[in-house]
Amino acid sequence: MDDRDLVGRARRGDPEAFTQLMMQYQVPLYNMALRMVGGPDDAADIAQEAFTRAWQKIRTLRDAPFKSWLFQIAANLCYDHFRRGRRYGEMPDEESNKVIGLGILTPDPQERAEASERNRLVRESIEALDHDMRLAIILRDVNGMAYDEIAGVLGVPLGTVKSRIARARAQVQEHLQRYPDFFPSTREDAHAE
Amino acid sequence: MPSEPRIPTEPTLEELSAYLDHELDDDARARVAEHVAGCADCQARLDGLRQTAYAIRALPMETPTRTFTIPAKPRESLRWAPVAGWIGGVAAAMLIIVFGVTHVPFSPAGTSSAAPASKTSGRLAYGPPQLSQGGAAAPTTHSDNIPADSSRAFAAKNTVTVTDPRNNARRLSLMTNAPTYATDGWMVVDGTMSGDPSSNVGQIHLVLRRGSYGVELPISSETFTNTDSIGFEGTYSIAALRLPAPVSGSYTLTATWTATDGSGVTLFAELPVTIK
Ligand SMILES: [Zn+2]
Secondary structure, rough: OOOOOHHHHHHHHHHHHEEEEHHHHHHHHHHHHHHHHOOHHHHHHHHHHHHHHHHHHHHHHOOHHHEEEEHHHHHHHHHHHEEEEEEEEOOOOOOOOOOOOOOOOOOOOOHHHHHHHHHHHHHHHHOOHHHHHHHHHHHHHHHHOOHHHHHHHOOOHHHHHHHOOOHHHHHHHHHHHOOOOOOOHOOOOHOOO | OHHHHHOOOOHHHHHHHHHHHHOOOOOHHHHHHHHHHHHHHHHHHHHHHHHHHHHHHHOOOOOOOOOOOOOOOOOOOOOOOOOOOOOOOOOOOOOEOOOOOOOOOOOOOOOOOOOOHHOOOOOEEEOOOOHHHHHHOOOOHHHHHHHOOOOHHHHHHHHEEEEEEOEEEEEEEEEEEEOOOOOOOOOOOOOEOOOOOOOHHHHHEEEEEEEOEEEEOOOOOOEEEEEEEEEEEEEEEEOOOOOOOHHHHHHHEEEEEEEOOOOOEEEEEEEEEEEE
C-alpha cells in the first residue's frame, strides 16, 4: 500500500523508516490494544511488542499491507494476553543507555473528568463482548477500518467480519439500553417530548 | 402486524449493520434503503445500531503511556546506536508529510500556494521547509505569539510548516527557540495547528528522538486559540529529559498531528535539534 516506501527502507534495515511507521501507527495501534485489553500498561506492552516483532520480522513482509500485518501481530498478542495473562515488552533497561523512551504520561485531568459516565458504559459494554466480536468492532469503530481490511487482519472471510460486527453492535446496544438515559432519542416514549 | 407485501424482505441484522458501514453491494444497499424507508421498525433498528456505533466511535483516542522503541537493528541485540549522520546532509528543516490510512481521493482546496503539495508523489513527500512567514495563505501569525526575547534569527532557521495536501488550510507549524542547546539548557518548543475546527492540543505528539529512540515531550500549555488555529508550547530542561548518554548529539524534534475527520491523514513536522 502507501507505506511501501517506508516499508521498503525498513526492510533494508533503516530504523528511521521504521520509526516513521511507528510514529504513524502508534496511536491507532495502542488504542486498539487498549480497547481490547482495557489496561493502559498492558496495551502499551502489547503495542511495544508488536512493533518489536514487526521490526524483527519485517523482511518477511512481502505483498501484504504493512498496516494489516502490524495489526494482525498486535491482535495475536491480545489473544495471547487473554489466553495466558502474559505480559510483554519489559523495557530492557539493564543498561540505561541502551534504550530511552519512557514517555511522560500526561493525562489531561479535564478530559479524565469528562471521560464521562457515557464512555465508561461504552467501555464496559465492549469488554462484555467475546474476544472475536470485540476485536472486530474495535477495528471497525475505533480504528475505522473497512471490512476487507478487517478481514485481512483477522484472517477470516468478509461474511464473518460482517456478522461479528453486527452481533457485536447488537450486544453493545442491548447492554447500553439498560441505562435509560443512554439512547434518549430511540426510546419510544421520547416521541412524546 | 405483518409487513406490507410491497416492501422488500425484512433486512437482517447483518445487512442493517453493513448498510451503516456502506459495505453492502449496490443491490443489497438499494433493497435495504427501500425497505427502511417504508418500515418504521427497521428505521428504529437502524437508528439504534447507528447510535451504538457512534457511541463507540466517540471514545477518545488516548495517548500511549510511553514512547515505543525498537532495537537498533532487526534481529540483533538491543543496543543504542544513533544513526550517524542522519541529519548531516540536511541543511535546514526537512519536511515530511505522511498520509495515513486514507482512501480519500486527493481534492485540492481553494488555494494552491503551498509548495509541498506539488512535491507530493505517492504518500510521502520530502521538500524544503516552508517558513511560516513565507506562507502566503497561512493564517498563522505564529512568531507573534512567542516571547519577544526568543531569537528571531534562530527561529527563522528552526521553523517548519507542513500543509495537508488535501486541504491547504490545514497546517502544522513547529519551531524551537534555538537550533542548538547546551546539555544544561532549556528548549522552548512552539507550534500552531491551523485550519481544522476539531483540533485540540491533545492531538499533538511531540517527540525528541535520535536514531530510533525518543522521548515524548508533554505539551505544557496552549498559547492561544482563535477561530482557525491553536498554539501550543512546552519548555523543557535538557538535563531533565531522559536522553541517552552521551547526551550531546543530533536529534530530531517531531510533531505529529492526526486528523480527526476519519481520513487518518497525519501531518508530520520535523526539526533538527543539536545538543552539545
Ligand atoms: Zn422492516
